[in-house]
Amino acid sequence: GAGVSQSPSNKVTEKGKDVELRCDPISGHTALYWYRQSLGQGLEFLIYFQGNSAPDKSGLPSDRFSAERTGGSVSTLTIQRTQQEDSAVYLCASSLGVGGAGRTEAFFGQGTRLTVV
Amino acid sequence: RKEVEQDPGPFNVPEGATVAFNCTYSNSASQSFFWYRQDCRKEPKLLMSVYSSGNEDGRFTAQLNRASQYISLLIRDSKLSDSATYLCVVNPRYNFNKFYFGSGTKLNVKP
Numbered sequence: 001g002a003g004v005s006q007s008p009s010n011k012v013t014e015k016g017k018d019v020e021l022r023c024d025p026i027s028g029h030t031a032l033y034w035y036r037q038s039l040g041q042g043l044e045f046l047i048y049f050q051g052n053s054a055p056d057k058s059g060l061p062s063d064r065f066s067a068e069r070t071g072g073s074v075s076t077l078t079i080q081r082t083q084q085e086d087s088a089v090y091l092c093a094s095s096l097g098v099g100g101a102g103r104t105e106a107f108f109g110q111g112t113r114l115t116v117v
Numbered sequence: 118r119k120e121v122e123q124d125p126g127p128f129n130v131p132e133g134a135t136v137a138f139n140c141t142y143s144n145s146a147s148q149s150f151f152w153y154r155q156d157c158r159k160e161p162k163l164l165m166s167v168y169s170s171g172n173e174d175g176r177f178t179a180q181l182n183r184a185s186q187y188i189s190l191l192i193r194d195s196k197l198s199d200s201a202t203y204l205c206v207v208n209p210r211y212n213f214n215k216f217y218f219g220s221g222t223k224l225n226v227k228p
Contacts, residue, residue: 105163
């Protein structure tokens with residue numbers, strides 16, 4: 001596709017249930033990021049994938065959160081045993097991942113709005 | 118200390134005004150700099166990259182001051198449609214693909 005695609009766009013789930021959020025990055029982009037944005041707040045870094053390297057998981061808030069990226073393309077973010085404080089917009093972004101002098105701006109998907117009731 | 122700090126605002130300005138935002142970053146090894154714009158309930162979108170020599174795109178001017186570790190965004194002749202949150206983004210030299218986002222500065226342009 002032309003841009004970063006995320007699904008679902010909205011998800012309402014009951015407390016304690018597991019959810020999976022999907023991100024389809026721009027074709028050819030080797031870097032993929034997950035961020036979380038609570039209402040009226042800034043972007044909170046969750047996890048970052050770069051090619052075949054080990055992901056940077058330093059932003060994951062608890063062990064209920066995990067993410068994988070299969071075949072260097074599609075990524076899924078899984079939240080187990082959801083809590084009300086997990087309610088937020090989950091944003092995925094991708095970038096070319098070019099080093100050196102290359103300018104590697106990130107392009108965002110429209111996000112998944114997660115509501116835990 | 119946060120990697121990137123911004124004044125959250127809001128900046129309330131009349132149409133036609135000139136408004137400037139600053140953003141400071143803590144890592145002197147930062148490599149690339151960007152301003153993103155985020156409309157209410159939308160995803161962030163790239164507004165402009167920030168080059169060492171400064172750059173201009175229409176009514177928008179971005180400046181980088183490496184010595185003082187800040188970047189700025191100047192908006193001239195503000196339009197109602199400029200109302201949004203402006204996010205400062207910094208990309209460190211040691212990891213070209215790690216982006217640090219500021220929490221954003223909210224701009225409200227009033228008629």
